[in-house]
Amino acid sequence: MKRTLLSLVFLGLFASGxxxxxxxxxxxxxxxxxxxxxxxxxxxxxxxxxxYTQIGVVSVTTxxxxxxxxxxxxxxxxxxxxxxxxxxxxxxxxxxxxxRLKPQRLIGNAYIRTTYTAKAIVWK
Numbered sequence: 001m002k003r004t005l006l007s008l009v010f011l012g013l014f015a016s017g018x019x020x021x022x023x024x025x026x027x028x029x030x031x032x033x034x035x036x037x038x039x040x041x042x043x044x045x046x047x048x049x050x051x052y053t054q055i056g057v058v059s060v061t062t063x064x065x066x067x068x069x070x071x072x073x074x075x076x077x078x079x080x081x082x083x084x085x086x087x088x089x090x091x092x093x094x095x096x097x098x099x100r101l102k103p104q105r106l107i108g109n110a111y112i113r114t115t116y117t118a119k120a121i122v123w124k
Contacts, residue, residue, distance in 0.1 A: 020062055020063065020066070021060055021061070021062050021066075021074055022060070022061040022062070023058075023059070023060050023061075023074055023077075023078050024058070024059045024060075024061075024078075025056055025057065025058045025059070025078045025079070025081070025082055025120070026056055026057045026058075027055065027056045027082055028054060028055060028056050028057065029053070029054075029055040029056065031055070032083070033055060033082065033083025033084070033122055034083055035080060035081050035082070035083055036080035036081075036083065036084070037080075038080070039073055039076040039077050039080055041080060041085075042076040042077075042079050042080045042084055042085065042086060042087060043076075043085070043086040043087075044072050044075070044076060044086065044087050044088075044090075045086050045087075045088045046088065046089070046090065047088065047089070048086070048088055048121075050123060051123070051124040052085075052086070052088075052121040052122060052123055052124060053121065053122050053124060054119050054120065054121050055082055055083065055084055055120050055121065055122055056079070056082045056084065056119075056120040057117060057118070057119060057120065058075050058078040058079045058082070058084075058087065058117070058118050058120050059075075059115055059116065059117045059118075060074045060075055060078070060115070060116045061113055061114070061115040061116075062113065062114065062116075063112065063113055063114075064094075064112060064113060064114040068116075071116050072087075072090075075087050075090065075116060075118045078120075079118070079120035082120050083122065084120035084121055084122060085121060085122045085123050086121050086122075086123070087118040087119065087120055087121070088118065088119050088121055089118060089119045090116055090117070090118040091116070091117050091118075092114050092115065092116045092117075093114065093115060094113065094114050094115075
């Protein structure tokens with residue numbers, strides 16, 4: 001019984017240390033833009049011809065198997081806190097630690113985690 005309880009406690013502590021998403025942003029503007037109250041107020045546009053001002057950069061680091069459709073709302077939410085109208089120019093790359101590893105035959109590639117970055121913009 002003690003062994004089972006100890007195993008469950010260890011498993012719980014191990015699982016609680018894992019995070020699926022790490023979300024960051026960098027504000028690049030001296031101006032104040034009121035935060036958005038909903039991610040629906042922030043649009044995702046890969047490329048735009050419309051004039052804009054970049055107010056920040058948002059990033060989400062996650063497991064590479066996470067679908068892009070799950071990452072976009074996280075990027076939009078963080079950009080909305082900066083007051084952005086949209087996110088654009090989304091790029092992804094392996095994170096620094098995982099990028100240094102050589103590809104492994106066991107998992108097919110060493111890039112277990114990837115970081116998506118996007119420009120947080122406001123329309124002019």
